[in-house]
Amino acid sequence: MRVVIAEDLVLLRDGMVRMLSAYQFDVIAAVESGDGLAETLAALRPDVAVLDVRLPPTFTDEGLRAAIAARRAVPALPVLILSQYVEPVYAKELLSDGAGAVGYLLKDRVGEVGDFVKAVRQVAEGGTVMDPDVVAQLLGGGRRRSQLATLTPREREVLAVMAEGRSNAAIADRLVITEKAVSKHINNILTKLDLPPSDDDHRRVLAVLAYLGT
Amino acid sequence: MVKGIRERAWREFRQVLVSAGIGLAGFLLLFATVASLMFSLVWIGLPVFVEVVGLTRRLAGVQRRRATPAVPAPYAPLPDGLLRKVRTILTEPATWRDLAWLVVQLPVALIGMMVFGLWPAAVQGVLMPLVRWVLPPSVDDLSYQGIQVDDQRTAWLVIPLGILIGLAAYGVPRWYLAGEAWLARWLLAPTAATRLAARVxxxxxxxxxxxxxxxxxxxxxxxxxxxxxxxxxxxxxxxxxxxxxxxxxxxxxxxxxxxxxxxxxxxxxxxxxxxxxxxHPPMLADRGLPGAMQALAMASSIPIDLDVRLERRLPAPVESAAYFVLSEVVANAIKHSRAERIALSITDSGSTVVLRVRDDGRGGADPSRGTGLRGIERRLAAFDGTVRVSSPVGGPTLIEMELPCAS
Structure with missing residues (x-):
């Protein structure tokens, strides 16, 4: 699987190259700046790009802007964005083209090597991966609080894991319940929140995140 | 047009009346000041003097507010204790400038009364033929502006004079008021030194x-x-x-x-x-105020309508202050107002950035009680910024903040 990495800190960049190589990824480019990043991505068309949000030259959000620009040129180009902080606003912008194959994770998660590699694969395969922190911010503050209050505590837990982009099997695994129970909970949630029923993990995540973000 | 002229004449007429009134009061206060100063030689005048100075300051305050633009008051706050009060008053240049203003109030009042008398004089002139006609010929000391009006012919001849005085009655008040305002600005405005001292x-x-x-x-x-x-x-x-x-x-x-x-x-x-x-919120660092406000709106449990008109990136300290006061105001609205919607706007005039937060909640926010609003005031004061609160009981609440910020 061909990967492009953009990260300005040498330590992290080398670490990620080594780690992904160890897991049979083929790192075809590792860049340190946001300059021309979008063009590089569009030209190389990797199977997945792992980008830091904050890159030179301005150290603001060039990673995100490069990702959005590259996906305009190559629709649904899989992109995983890493950041020291997660911002729901950025998550919304990443998801707004509705094409999927995006991930948005805290940099801390790189430390959980197994989960991180799984997330990279999931994005490469067209899935959506959201950091639990984004989901927590959306569940905690947003104005949907009154509707969310109609959910049972268990349903809220399922909703949170679902919004991270996990499959039914993964949700069942995480919450230690059966897959059948998970799909029952999900049906209840979608009905209570007036969202379209869907078995497709990815469509479902988009619907839930869009719901939480508005 | 006739209506406009009539309204202006009437407005200026009233203004002249007020000016003459202030002039007269000023003259009385001048008299009271001198008298109380004389009695101060035997102590009993001192408290009276302080009172009289207080009245003078209030009268001068009325005059300051009449000027456009209003003239700021130059006084330092008075300390406690009679002697210290007297000392502050006597050492303050504004006191002596007020006194000078009182001195010129007598002529101001006299001229004001003359201006005031122009209208009756004009009416009298125009009505002269009628007056002459009504009075029996035996009344032979009728005169108008020094002209003996013994017969009907002379009475008709003074009409143009009456009209002329009418024109003066219409035109002169403006000059009178302008002169009076100039006097107020000259004598009642803080001197450059006082202004600087206050600023320091x-x-x-x-x-x-x-x-x-x-x-x-x-x-x-x-x-x-x-x-x-x-x-x-x-x-x-x-x-x-x-x-x-x-x-x-x-x-x-x-x-x-x-x-x-x-x-x-x-x-x-x-x-x-x-x-x-x-x-330092990352969204503020990355995207400036517009992005940070977007994040704020997204995290808010009450829907926020954003209207951000800011084309430039503000200097970092100003941006940061604006962000913190806006989030504080929004947090207050969410906590206390029970509003259904919040409207937040940012407009940039080039020299100032105006921040407005309006909610349709229950109102009654009191700047003197809430520590939140005091904190906002302090935060803005560092940039010479100001905050205005309008929050009648029952709502809506509008908080308007201004941050000077030249580009």
Whole structure:
């Protein structure tokens, strides 16, 4: 699987190259700046790009802007964005083209090597991966609080894991319940929140995140 | 057009009346000032003097507010204690300038009364033929502006004079009022020295507040680091050290300790992240005020309508202050107002940035009670910014803040 990495800190960049190589990824480019990043991505068309949000030259959000620009040129180009902080606003912008194959994770998660590699694969395969922190911010503050209050505590837990982009099997695994129970909970949630029923993990995540973000 | 002329004449007529009134009152106060000063030689006049000065200041205040633009008051606040009051009053240049203003009030009042008398004179002139006709010829001392009006022919001839006086009655008040306003600006406005002194005092106050606030902020950050991330890192190295020792003899315990260490590291990262977010929100750093407001709106439990018209990136300290006061105001609205919607707008005139937050809640926000609003005032004062609150009971609440910020 061909990967492009953009990260300005040498330590992290080398670490990620080594780690992904160890897991049979083929790192075809590792860049340190946001300059021309979008063009590089569009030209190389990797199977997945792992980008830091904050890159030179301005150290603001060039990673995100490069990702959005590259996906305009190559629709649904899989992109995983890493950041020291997660911002729901950025998550919304990443998801707004509705094409999927995006991930948005805290940099801390790189430390959980197994989960991180799984997330990279999931994005490469067209899935959506959201950091639990984004989901927590959306569940905690947003104005949907009154509707969310109609959910049972268990349903809220399922909703949170679902919004991270996990499959039914993964949700069942995480919450230690059966897959059948998970799909029952999900049906209840979608009905209570007036969202379209869907078995497709990815469509479902988009619907839930869009719901939480508005 | 006729209506416009009539309205203006009437307005100016009333103004002249007020000016003449103030002039007269000023003359009386001048008299009272001199008298109380004379009695002060035998002490009993002192409290009266303070009272009279108070009245003078109030009268001068009325005149200051009449001027357009209004003239600011130049007085330093009076201390407690009679003698200290008298001392402050006597050493203040504004006192003597007020006195000079009182002295010129007698001529001002006299001229005002003359101007005031122009209208009756004009009417009298125009009505002269009628008057002459009504009076019997035996009345032979009828005169108008020094002209003997003995017969009907002369009576008709003074009409143009009456009209001329009417024109003067219409035109002169403007000049009179302009002159009077000029006097007020000249004598009642703070002198450059007073203005500078007041400005220095205000700057010293705001600087002290800023220094206090930043010292408190630093202490908070230091405490958070000390109790949080630093303590976690200490525990982490301890765990790692023990794991190293047990590596050969007890690999299972060593593994458990490594897992603990990783959990600790994760928590330390989380705490550092929260701390940094509090110091300088990443969205503000990345996208400036518009982006930060978008994030604020998204996290709000009450829908926020954003209207951000800001094309430039503000200087970092101003941007940061604007962000914090806006989030504070929005947080207050969410907590206390019970509003259904909040409207937040940012407009940029080039020299000032105006921040408005309006909610349709229950109102009754009192700037003198809420510590939140005081904090906002302090934060803005460091930039010569101001805050205005309009919050009648029953709502709506409008909070308008201005931040001077030249581009």
């Amino acid at each position: 005092e205000r700057l010293a106050e705001t600087r002290a507040a800023v220094v206090d606030a930043s010292a408190a902020e630093l202490r908070r950050i230091e405490r958070d680091l000390h109790d949080g991330a630093q303590a976690r890192l200490v525990a982490l190295t301890m765990n790692l050290g023990m794991a190293e020792d047990l590596f050969e003899t007890d690999p299972d315990t060593a593994r458990a300790m490594l897992a603990d260490a990783r959990a600790g590291a994760r928590e330390a990262m989380g705490e550092l992240r929260d701390l940094v977010r509090g110091i």
